[in-house]
Amino acid sequence: MSLVSEISSDKEAYDELARCGGAPLWHHLKSMFSHEPHSTAVPFCWSYEKLRPLASYFAEHLPIEDAQRRVLMLVNPQLQDPPATLGSLFAGFQVLLPGEQAPAHRHTANAFRFITEGHGAYTTVDGERVPMNTGDFLLTAGWQWHDHYHAGDQPMVWLDGLDFPLVNMLEVGFYEQYPDGVQKPLVPEGLSTKQFIHGRLNPLWSEPSRVNSPIGNYPWTETNRALEAIADHAEGSEYDGTVLEYSNPWTGGSVLPTMSCRIQRLKPGFSGRPRQQTPGIIAHVIRGEGTTIVGDTTLNWKKNDVIAIPGWQKYRHINDSKTNDAVFFTFSNEPAIRSLGFYREQLD
């Protein structure tokens, strides 16, 4: 029997191919193998001034028990469903009021928080109470139990960063609710910071036990100390200014295997050269104001705003002020992209 005898036209062949679960690669080659990346995400700036009243509104009208996590997601205009900030990254502003308790859970996705406003809350991560104060950077690595409690007297707002779009892309997402809602402290408060923050003095009595940094909180006092010590003494990068990476004391590398988290300072009058890189970047403005040009889009930002720079789009940062510096907290998927061999950059 001839294998082609029953097919008498191209149309029949294509239809039959589809019925068999096949498709012609030659119709898709261009779209699936583009010359270079074209991100679906667009450059965007989320205005804190506009979002903050909404955080207050929902804090007043939506009980934490109903929300579990009262988070305003920062959704890229081109990534609505499923919602994401950039292709493989998520950011959102979480608000917690005095006395509120966000129940314990855990998930595969790695999370971290950069505290935008407030003090006196803490998050309990695998039995360690980790204090949260403005400017602190906190880690909740994948599959660690975490619940948040606010013991202070003013609202807390922080930026959450998670890699759940990547986790869901890879279809490796697990999630569990903690049976009792609230974890009991198992170790002294802030122990991981006390042990590991010193950087050049690492504890030798325990072996590295996981792939992420063991530090629960990188306090603002330490971050600011580094920024002030360097000030304008170092040249920094012509593209990105002075950039410091929060590091894993066990490896010297990124705090998480999927995401790198950094502090970036643009000195007064900084006008960066353009560059592009495969990982997308999300930046939270800690202080100052300025402009970031991404492709054809101009993003004007000020304190507490969040900007998204999609991967492989040419960007450059400008600090418009001649007298004040500008500081960002940034994160990206660079470690994931590098470890898979997909990192590329182009410097102008």
Ligand code: GTQ
């Ligand atoms: O605080 O545990 O923004 O689980 C998204 C998912 C925050 C959290 C988010 C979460 C959390």
Ligand code: FE2
């Ligand atoms: Fe969570």
